[in-house]
Amino acid sequence: MSKNLINWLENVLLQGIIITLKAMTSFTEENYLKIIYMLTELNGGNEVSTNELAEHTQTKAASVSDMLRKLAEKNLINYRKYQGVTLTKEGQYIALGVIRKHRLWEVFLVEKLGFGWDEIHDIAEQLEHIDSKELTEKLDKFLGNPQFDPHGDPIPDAKGKMPSMTSCKLSEVPIDQTVVMVGVLVHSPAFLQHLDKNQITLGSTIKIQEISEFDKSYIVLLNNSQSVFISNEVAKNLLVK
Amino acid sequence: MSKNLINWLENVLLQGIIITLKAMTSFTEENYLKIIYMLTELNGGNEVSTNELAEHTQTKAASVSDMLRKLAEKNLINYRKYQGVTLTKEGQYIALGVIRKHRLWEVFLVEKLGFGWDEIHDIAEQLEHIDSKELTEKLDKFLGNPQFDPHGDPIPDAKGKMPSMTSCKLSEVPIDQTVVMVGVLVHSPAFLQHLDKNQITLGSTIKIQEISEFDKSYIVLLNNSQSVFISNEVAKNLLVK
DNA sequence: ATTAATTTTTAGGTTTGTCTAAAAATTTGA
DNA sequence: TCAAATTTTTAGACAAACCTAAAAATTAAT
CATH class of the missing domain: 1.10.10.10 (Winged helix-like DNA-binding domain superfamily/Winged helix DNA-binding domain)
Structure with missing residues (x-):
């Protein structure tokens, strides 16, 4: 009181x-x-x-x-x-x-x-x-x-x-796990347009299929439908849950 | 050309x-x-x-x-x-x-x-x-x-x-004529609130019923339903068509 | 048509937020 | 640990938009 x-x-x-x-x-x-x-x-x-x-x-x-x-x-x-x-x-x-x-x-x-x-x-x-x-x-x-x-x-x-908001970077998520895109860490038009081009938007589901040992780049399954390539640079700046 | x-x-x-x-x-x-x-x-x-x-x-x-x-x-x-x-x-x-x-x-x-x-x-x-x-x-x-x-x-x-916008002041309209309120010449909150209180808004129809010889104040028929009193000061600042 | 009153401009200053150059403090590293 | 490199602060100036006080131009009035 x-x-x-x-x-x-x-x-x-x-x-x-x-x-x-x-x-x-x-x-x-x-x-x-x-x-x-x-x-x-x-x-x-x-x-x-x-x-x-x-x-x-x-x-x-x-x-x-x-x-x-x-x-x-x-x-x-x-x-x-x-x-x-x-x-x-x-x-x-x-x-x-x-x-x-x-x-x-x-x-x-x-x-x-x-x-x-x-x-x-x-x-x-x-x-x-x-x-x-x-x-x-x-x-x-x-x-x-x-x-x-x-x-x-x-x-x-x-x-x-x-x-x-409990979220983490996509780059911290283990392989094979499915997550939802909830934010970005960089707001530059270039980055956002890059995501647009790959049809990654808030709410997209992402399942990590493969992580390259060489450059830590990703191949992920987007919205349970298509595989897309994601660079490590992008993965580090995507927030997921 | x-x-x-x-x-x-x-x-x-x-x-x-x-x-x-x-x-x-x-x-x-x-x-x-x-x-x-x-x-x-x-x-x-x-x-x-x-x-x-x-x-x-x-x-x-x-x-x-x-x-x-x-x-x-x-x-x-x-x-x-x-x-x-x-x-x-x-x-x-x-x-x-x-x-x-x-x-x-x-x-x-x-x-x-x-x-x-x-x-x-x-x-x-x-x-x-x-x-x-x-x-x-x-x-x-x-x-x-x-x-x-x-x-x-x-x-x-x-x-x-x-x-x-073809409009004139209410104070210039002859008696018995019906007009539509389309604007104000003064934007002070006091004036606008005064109009609110008398339920005069954009689109209201106004029929002039009586103009006092003494102070040029008006009695008008508002929206074909109620008679309201309008001072000359107000009439001079109402735009009608 | 002059003088008086009013309006407008100029002169000189202030504040905010910026700058460059130089001084001071901190951090780095040999 | 102490000299070099880096970071941060101070000093002194400047532009924008404002001010007051005083001078100049215009307008009004006798």
């Missing part, structure tokens, strides 16, 4: 902080927070370095340093000079809000407007910064409260909670 | 210019162009003054002057110091593109997401700057190529052509 109370209080306070912060968080800052979140995930929770951020923000390390100082002042990141950064609770909340919007818009673009999954990233990068809580929630409802986006990535709920 | 050729050439060239300009036209510049377009319309094609623009951009006259110099350099406006501005052909094209997106998104927000017509302006102000031709055209198709937005304002087509 008292744990519930504390939880509630924490939520209320966080909301208050977030409402204040939101108004003070620019397009650019939102982007940094989003990228820090994603790189931290990739790193397994470890600090993200300045250079890593420079790469992903398409800027120079010096610019990143400036921004990190600023985000730290606003208490959105934990920052010790030369030691990389992680998000604070507030920073994470904002980042998850941006990711939520990005992924919801991606669902809209594919499901409602008929875009291909390889065409939506740049548009969603813009839409993710539209600032209207009501819009986000109505969009979510309109789309049927989807849990995953067109690439299989989980969509956080309005409170920032991610739906759980 | 040769006129067609010239027309085609003009279109191709304009397209070329626009594609180049688009990339160089910022969020803020787009806003100025949109506002100049709308104020010019209101003025019946006359020049828009610096002060007028300052009001509508929520900035100071000095800032407007700066921006006008810049837009003139880019050949987006016709600008003679102290004499106000109008849009060039290229400026108009960009402005109409922004207005097109604004109005299409408004249709989306009302028709698909269930927003009220009094809640959509601020959101559409953000969405109108999303930069993707494919998105705009797919959205247009998804919405069924609407000609008018939820306030009855005409939506320009992809080439910038406005659907024609």
Whole structure:
């Protein structure tokens, strides 16, 4: 009971902080927070370095340093000079809000407007910064409260909670086992178009028939009907269950 | 025939210019162009003054002057110091593109997401700057190529052509005549909510029953069923056909 | 037709987010 | 372990879009 109370209080306070912060968080800052979140995930929770951020923000390390100082002042990141950064609770909340919007818009673009999954990233990068809580929630409802986006990535709920997803790389699955394709680890148009060409989409069943000893490439049975060749590079970037 | 050729050439060239300009036209510049377009319309094609623009951009006259110099350099406006501005052909094209997106998104927000017509302006102000031709055209198709937005304002087509709309103010309609509500001249939430409260919406039929000599207020028959009172202020801002 | 009032522009500054070049800290490796 | 290589930060500048204060042009009024 008292744990519930504390939880509630924490939520209320966080909301208050977030409402204040939101108004003070620019397009650019939102982007940094989003990228820090994603790189931290990739790193397994470890600090993200300045250079890593420079790469992903398409800027120079010096610019990143400036921004990190600023985000730290606003208490959105934990920052010790030369030691990389992680998000604070507030920073994470904002980042998850941006990711939520990005992924919801991606669902809209594919499901409602008929875009291909390889065409939506740049548009969603813009839409993710539209600032209207009501819009986000109505969009979510309109789309049927989807849990995953067109690439299989989980969509956080309005409170920032991610739906759980137990999956592993196809490259980690033993031979002869049948699995379902549930996501991708790389979002480049080239990779996605490659999958399209091989008719591999979310929901496809994949049974591993053969793994080459030479180059670790695969021959798999797709949807119980056709055999296709899959390079190790592809197998490492397919998420299955 | 040769006129067609010239027309085609003009279109191709304009397209070329626009594609180049688009990339160089910022969020803020787009806003100025949109506002100049709308104020010019209101003025019946006359020049828009610096002060007028300052009001509508929520900035100071000095800032407007700066921006006008810049837009003139880019050949987006016709600008003679102290004499106000109008849009060039290229400026108009960009402005109409922004207005097109604004109005299409408004249709989306009302028709698909269930927003009220009094809640959509601020959101559409953000969405109108999303930069993707494919998105705009797919959205247009998804919405069924609407000609008018939820306030009855005409939506320009992809080439910038406005659907024609013959309408007049309710305050100009003679007594006893029956007309159809097709638009509003003011978009403030207060006005729109006032109409909601009186169940006046796009498509309502209105028959003028009585005009008060004292204050020029109206009693009208709404949808052939109920009599409602309408102030002159409201009548002056309702468009009917 | 001048002066007064108003509008518009210019001049000089600020903030945000970027840059290059150079200095400082950390990491690597002989 | 300590010098070299790498990473990160600081210093100083710049462009965009805004500001205030003051100067210039236009418009209005006696």
